[in-house]
Amino acid sequence: MQVEIFGVRGCCFGIANMILVKRMRETLYQSLLSQDISFFDGETVGDLTSRLGADCQQVSRVIGNDLNLILRNALQGAGSLIYLLILSLPLGLCTLAICSTLSAIMLIYGQYQKKSAKLIQEYTASANEVAQETFSLMRTVRVYGTEKQELKRYSIWLEKMAGISLRQSAAYGFWNWSFNTLYHSTQVIAVLIGGMSILAGQTTAEQLTKFLLYSEWLIYSTWWIGDNLSSLMQSVGASEKVFQLMDLPASDQFTSKGSKLQRLLGCVEFHNVSFYYSSRPTVAVLRHVNLSVQPGEVVAIVGLSGSGKSTLVNLLLRLYEPTNGQILVDGFPIQELDVKSFREKVGYVGQEPRLFRMDISSNIRYGCTRNVKQEDVEWAARQAYAHEFILSLPDGYQTLVDDDLLSGGQKQRIAIARAILRDPTILILDEATSALDAESEHNIKGVLRAERSSSTTKRTILVIAHRLSTIQAADRIVVMDGGQIVEMGKHSELLLRDGLYARLIRRQADAVA
Numbered sequence: 001m002q003v004e005i006f007g008v009r010g011c012c013f014g015i016a017n018m019i020l021v022k023r024m025r026e027t028l029y030q031s032l033l034s035q036d037i038s039f040f041d042g043e044t045v046g047d048l049t050s051r052l053g054a055d056c057q058q059v060s061r062v063i064g065n066d067l068n069l070i071l072r073n074a075l076q077g078a079g080s081l082i083y084l085l086i087l088s089l090p091l092g093l094c095t096l097a098i099c100s101t102l103s104a105i106m107l108i109y110g111q112y113q114k115k116s117a118k119l120i121q122e123y124t125a126s127a128n129e130v131a132q133e134t135f136s137l138m139r140t141v142r143v144y145g146t147e148k149q150e151l152k153r154y155s156i157w158l159e160k161m162a163g164i165s166l167r168q169s170a171a172y173g174f175w176n177w178s179f180n181t182l183y184h185s186t187q188v189i190a191v192l193i194g195g196m197s198i199l200a201g202q203t204t205a206e207q208l209t210k211f212l213l214y215s216e217w218l219i220y221s222t223w224w225i226g227d228n229l230s231s232l233m234q235s236v237g238a239s240e241k242v243f244q245l246m247d248l249p250a251s252d253q254f255t256s257k258g259s260k261l262q263r264l265l266g267c268v269e270f271h272n273v274s275f276y277y278s279s280r281p282t283v284a285v286l287r288h289v290n291l292s293v294q295p296g297e298v299v300a301i302v303g304l305s306g307s308g309k310s311t312l313v314n315l316l317l318r319l320y321e322p323t324n325g326q327i328l329v330d331g332f333p334i335q336e337l338d339v340k341s342f343r344e345k346v347g348y349v350g351q352e353p354r355l356f357r358m359d360i361s362s363n364i365r366y367g368c369t370r371n372v373k374q375e376d377v378e379w380a381a382r383q384a385y386a387h388e389f390i391l392s393l394p395d396g397y398q399t400l401v402d403d404d405l406l407s408g409g410q411k412q413r414i415a416i417a418r419a420i421l422r423d424p425t426i427l428i429l430d431e432a433t434s435a436l437d438a439e440s441e442h443n444i445k446g447v448l449r450a451e452r453s454s455s456t457t458k459r460t461i462l463v464i465a466h467r468l469s470t471i472q473a474a475d476r477i478v479v480m481d482g483g484q485i486v487e488m489g490k491h492s493e494l495l496l497r498d499g500l501y502a503r504l505i506r507r508q509a510d511a512v513a
């Protein structure tokens with residue numbers, strides 16, 4: 001019968017456990033997904049995945065194991081104590097004093113376990129981070145032959161974890177030793193005081209036997225509570241960061257409701273925009289940028305590496321908010337627009353696009369809210385010069401891809417198709433930096449040519465350009481240096497001015513020669 005009850009209880013707690021872990025993971029994942037991009041600048045992937053994985057599992061132990069056993073033993077202990085006090089007040093009080101000492105040690109031990117658990121979680125997250133980084137950079141590791149170095153980097157965290165576990169074991173030993181000592185003291189005290197009271201005729205031998213049995217029960221309950229409380233404390237220690245992350249307020253972009261524009265014309269204005277990344281609050285990445293782009297205009301942004309070109313488009317995409325100044329789209333301050341509906345009208349192709357582990361068709365459809373047919377997907381792929389190479393893949397548009405299967409240029413073409421499929425009013429293209437990447441140049445140039453010749457679409461295009469042929473296809477060129485716009489105009493005008501742009505062009509011509 002008891003076995004059956006244990007079975008039912010174990011099953012119920014198992015189910016409760018599973019629901020708890022699932023809910024925690026969902027809530028945590030949702031909370032993380034709704035954070036500002038700047039939050040991810042300060043967190044590592046290994047750390048966050050560790051919180052979602054091991055830490056959530058650890059927290060669930062509270063309900064499945066510890067809480068259940070603590071409650072049972074607390075009830076058992078309380079019952080025994082009442083009975084002991086009824087049996088003999090002085091002996092009962094002596095046992096209570098011993099149990100209180102044990103409880104005090106138990107609290108200190110619990111606190112220690114909580115701290116150690118937190119450290120172990122941190123070290124596990126750091127070890128995960130190292131492993132994740134190494135696996136994602138495996139080609140670099142192999143080419144540079146740094147396998148041993150990476151193993152050492154991983155082992156440092158493992159050693160730190162082992163050090164804490166060693167100290168935890170020592171603390172556990174001390175806890176058990178305290179229990180044994182105090183347990184035997186109770187028996188000695190009971191026999192001494194009990195023996196004297198039997199001699200004095202105040203207690204019977206039967207009462208003393210009962211007393212010994214119940215005091216054993218009480219002290220064992222206290223020990224069990226201590227043991228489970230320590231693992232409960234470990235869970236609490238592990239859960240602190242999980243709950244902190246869960247409690248983070250969602251980004252304002254998800255909570256505030258902006259106005260939805262029925263139609264976007266594509267007029268973009270930067271008014272005196274300055275920007276600092278919160279992780280580097282002393283370095284101004286953009287300084288007093290003023291730029292106005294007309295609907296349908298193609299503007300190339302050029303400049304040395306690190307001059308703030310990508311940051312400028314990141315602000316337009318609202319991945320970050322300007323520290324000073326304002327960005328207007330069709331005359332409306334960008335932060336007053338509904339961010340979701342605004343982004344639906346913007347297409348973005350990053351410098352080194354990455355693909356999801358899904359088929360090519362789904363990768364192109366990714367994030368498209370319109371109801372698109374396969375013909376539309378193929379149309380977008382043709383516009384991006386991707387159709388032919390996709391057809392040459394074993395399963396065509398149904399080929400499962402991940403980040404490693406395709407070349408950089410092929411991934412870029414899929415990303416361009418994805419951006420075009422949205423039929424964006426504003427298209428942002430970030431050309432690959434590598435001077436050798438002629439394929440990227442060809443792709444971007446192709447898009448610009450197609451857009452130019454199309455009579456149906458009229459998009460505003462901002463292209464971060466590195467190569468001459470891309471730049472020449474633009475209506476206007478914006479030259480950036482140290483976070484400021486230093487020159488602006490047409491290719492020929494800027495050449496005549498003989499400033500930074502002319503120098504960049506000469507440098508590129510020398511590199512090609």
Ligand SMILES: Nc1ncnc2c1ncn2[C@@H]1O[C@H](COP(=O)(O)OP(=O)(O)OP(=O)(O)O)[C@@H](O)[C@H]1O
Pocket residue numbers: 041277279280285303304305306307308309310311312433
């Ligand atoms: N997330 C970030 N956190 C802190 N600083 C950053 C961040 N992203 C970029 N920066 C810094 O901002 C400056 C401008 O970077 P940005 O990427 O805008 O330059 P860029 O002109 O696009 O360079 P490239 O042509 O090499 O892509 C650089 O000094 C860079 O180190």
